[in-house]
Amino acid sequence: MSHNNTIKHFKQNKRAYYSALLFAVIMVISFFSEFIANDNPLIVSYKNKLYFPIFQTYTDADFGGDFPTPADYKDEFIINNIENNGWMIMPIIPFSFNTVDFLMKTPTPAPPSKQHWLGTDDEGRDILARILYGIRLSVSFAFVLTIVSSIIGIIAGAVQGYFGGKTDIIMQRFIEIWESLPQLFILIIVASMFIPTFWSLLIILLFFSWTSLTGMVRAEFMRTRNFEFVKAAKVLGVSNWRIIYRHILPNAVVATITFVPFLISEAIVALTALDFLGLGLSHEYPSLGDLVRQGKDNLQAPWIGISIFVVLSTLLTLLIFIGEGVRDALDTRKEQR
Numbered sequence: 385m386s387h388n389n390t391i392k393h394f395k396q397n398k399r400a401y402y403s404a405l406l407f408a409v410i411m412v413i414s415f416f417s418e419f420i421a422n423d424n425p426l427i428v429s430y431k432n433k434l435y436f437p438i439f440q441t442y443t444d445a446d447f448g449g450d451f452p453t454p455a456d457y458k459d460e461f462i463i464n465n466i467e468n469n470g471w472m473i474m475p476i477i478p479f480s481f482n483t484v485d486f487l488m489k490t491p492t493p494a495p496p497s498k499q500h501w502l503g504t505d506d507e508g509r510d511i512l513a514r515i516l517y518g519i520r521l522s523v524s525f526a527f528v529l530t531i532v533s534s535i536i537g538i539i540a541g542a543v544q545g546y547f548g549g550k551t552d553i554i555m556q557r558f559i560e561i562w563e564s565l566p567q568l569f570i571l572i573i574v575a576s577m578f579i580p581t582f583w584s585l586l587i588i589l590l591f592f593s594w595t596s597l598t599g600m601v602r603a604e605f606m607r608t609r610n611f612e613f614v615k616a617a618k619v620l621g622v623s624n625w626r627i628i629y630r631h632i633l634p635n636a637v638v639a640t641i642t643f644v645p646f647l648i649s650e651a652i653v654a655l656t657a658l659d660f661l662g663l664g665l666s667h668e669y670p671s672l673g674d675l676v677r678q679g680k681d682n683l684q685a686p687w688i689g690i691s692i693f694v695v696l697s698t699l700l701t702l703l704i705f706i707g708e709g710v711r712d713a714l715d716t717r718k719e720q721r
Contacts, residue, residue: 393713400709403702410699414520421477421513425457429470458487477501479510481517481670493678493685503687505678511688515695517670523699525586526651530644533590537597538633538640544598545605546628552602559595567592571663579666589654596647597640604636642714645707649700656696672696 395401419426424437430447437457444451448465455462457472466472479485479500485508488494494504502511540559544552574580574588608614609632617627652672658664659673660680667674672692679689 390713394709397709397712400705400712403705404709407699407702407706410519410702411523414516414523417481417513417516417520420475421479421481421510421516422475423457423478423480423483425472425474428466428472430466431469477510477513477516479513481514482509482668483513484508485510493682493688495685496687502691503685505675505688506682506685511675511691514670514675515672515691518672518675519695519699521582521665521670522652522655522672523648525582525655526648529586529589529593529651530647532586533593534597534640534644534647536590536594538601538636540594541598541601542605542628542633542636545602546609546624546632548606548609556602559598563592563595565592571658580664582665582669585655585658585664589651593647593651593654596650597643600639600643601636604639605632608632608635638714642707642711645703645710649703649707652696652699652703 394404413420418438422438426436426438428435428437428442428447435442435446437455442455443449444453444455444462447455447462448469449455449462457463457474458478485494485500485504488499488504488508492504492508493506494500494508496503500510500512502515504510505514540555544555571588578584580588605628614627614631617631655664656671656673656676659671660676661673662677664673665671672695675688675692676696679685679692682688
């Protein structure tokens with residue numbers, strides 16, 4: 385199937401096409417979270433000089449204060465100085481993911497209001513801001529994990545399927561043993577030894593996620609290695625690695641692309657579950673799993689649970705619809721019909 389026909393078939397699947405558009409819009413919005421939700425102004429004009437606090441840290445002394453500490457743009461003294469000598473533009477949501485609102489008059493977790501559109505969590509942090517930053521973190525984590533694990537899995541499956549014999553048997557037994565390891569217990573041990581970061585947790589999950597595609601790639605290589613064009617390449621003296629890379633791998637990659645959206649959704653669920661259990665990212669990260677945990681711990685504040693449920697269900701549903709659309713678009717049987 386040609387590239388243009390693949391795109392055409394994908395667009396004909398309206399559910400998948402509009403899901404991809406909506407997912408792209410959500411990702412674009414989340415990647416500009418600093419410009420939408422931030423406790424620093426976008427632009428400050430003070431005494432005919434422009435400042436950009438969103439990119440650079442300024443001190444109280446820069447705006448008429450007495451201290452060399454970072455400026456607090458919610459301090460009435462700083463606000464009055466700026467308004468009397470210029471102006472400033474705040475983001476739509478004047479809170480970052482880790483900003484604690486100390487000016488609230490209601491106890492936390494606070495219900496939705498004009499100041500906090502989706503309310504706050506039990507620490508007084510804006511839920512909408514944490515969701516924006518959390519979506520970016522979770523999807524970025526899932527994309528990196530999926531790409532790296534897919535590359536490793538494709539290479540392992542290609543070696544198994546092409547060479548076969550003892551190589552295939554030894555690697556297959558190793559994968560079976562590796563997949564039987566208790567992943568949760570290993571994560572508990574690792575989490576007890578040090579505080580997981582974005583990259584350390586990525587490496588830990590990578591140890592167990594690379595096997596997702598090996599079976600399918602192995603089967604595709606076993607099927608394709610007996611085709612006439614592969615045998616002809618061997619007779620002409622083409623090296624094994626060149627045959628794998630140039631002749632067989634493109635066919636296997638097309639089959640694996642259909643699984644990428646499903647792998648991304650699995651990675652998002654895995655990160656959220658680990659954060660919910662307290663085995664994932666530390667408290668300083670804007671985690672969606674942390675909001676799930678807060679929703680469970682604060683049943684008297686249903687806006688927390690409802691908000692994170694809608695976000696996670698929407699993200700995962702869009703990814704599933706996109707995956708189904710890609711799978712149908714790459715189905716050669718449809719083209720034949």
